[in-house]
Amino acid sequence: MTTPPPPVPNGPGYGFPQQPGGGGFGPPPGLPTAPAPGPGRSGNLRRNAVWAFVGAVTVSVGWAAAVMAVPGLVSSDSSPRDLRGYHLSDDFCATGKPTRLLQTYSVSDTSKPTHHTDRHPALDSMNCSMSLKRTGGTGDGESATLYMRADLHKAVNPAPELAANKELYRARGYQVTDIAGLGEEAYFLYKDDGSDQYHSVYAELDIRDGGMTYYVTYSAGYTEGKGKPPTKEELRTALQSDGQDTVRAMRK
Missing domain, CATH: 1.20.5 (Single alpha-helices involved in coiled-coils or other helix-helix interfaces)
Structure with a gap:
């Protein structure tokens, strides 16, 4: 007959608690007791x-x-995406020069473009802001503001945020047009919002490719009968062309 092993002390996290009545250690009443190992x-x-x-x-x-x-x-919606060769530059105004839009406008000679580049282990970013004036124009509605930004997301997937941004603009009454052939996804936003005779025009192009996001915004104001910015289609064509050139330049 094999002698069963001695009971194991009831240390933290191990075994069952001591039974009431001095019964020693062991499983609660009603639970089977594990058999002792026999020979072999x-x-x-x-x-x-x-x-x-x-x-x-x-x-x-x-x-x-x-x-x-x-x-x-093992990837998920929040997993980082490949940066696909995109990189920063020290002067995004030069990298993202809006060549197509500058066929209609020129850079203001009273306000120089400003740019900034930031580097961080989780997010690299660069931006450019410039004031524009209609070539040959002198009246109301002949000036505009352009802002460009590109981000390299190294810690998260930016796709859900880009999708949410599009839906938020749509809910606020902006016209949203999906654009094929620019990165993994791209869309164009437009709104001509007026009060009485004064209007404010806003246009934006957003592009995402892997972990890179880029957007360029155009804004201008005008009074009816005193000049008018380019049409929606003219702005879409110009921003799409300039955006395509910019993301291409970011990979050189």
Whole structure:
């Protein structure tokens, strides 16, 4: 007859609590007691433990190989995306020069363009702001403001935020047009908002490609009968052309 092993002390996190009435350690009443190992069982248990360990290692190695081969197995909507060769420049006004829009406007000679570049382990960013005036124009509605920004998201996936931004603008009455062929996704926003005879025009192009996001905004005001900014289609064409040139330049 095999003598059962002595009871294991009831240390923190292990075993069952001591039973009332001085019954010692053990499972609560009604729960089965694990049988003591008989002759030869300890060897089988050791062999089973070894094979369980080998199996766990094999599964882990297989999972690691699968993740390396198919990263999407563990990626999520918040996982960072590849930057696809996009990089910063020290002068985004030069990198993102709005060549097409400058066929209609010129840079104001009274307000020089401003630009700034920031580098951070989680997010790199660069922007440019410039004041424009209609070429040959002198009256109301002949000036505009252009703002450009590009971000390299290294810690998160910017796609959900870009999608949310589009829906928020749509809810506020902006006209939204999806544009194919620019990065993974792109859209154009437009609104001509007026009160009486005075109008404010806003146009924006947003592009996302992997972890890179870029947007350019145009804003101007005019009074009916005293000049008018370019039409919606003219602005879409100009911003789309300039945006395409800018994201291309960011990869050179």
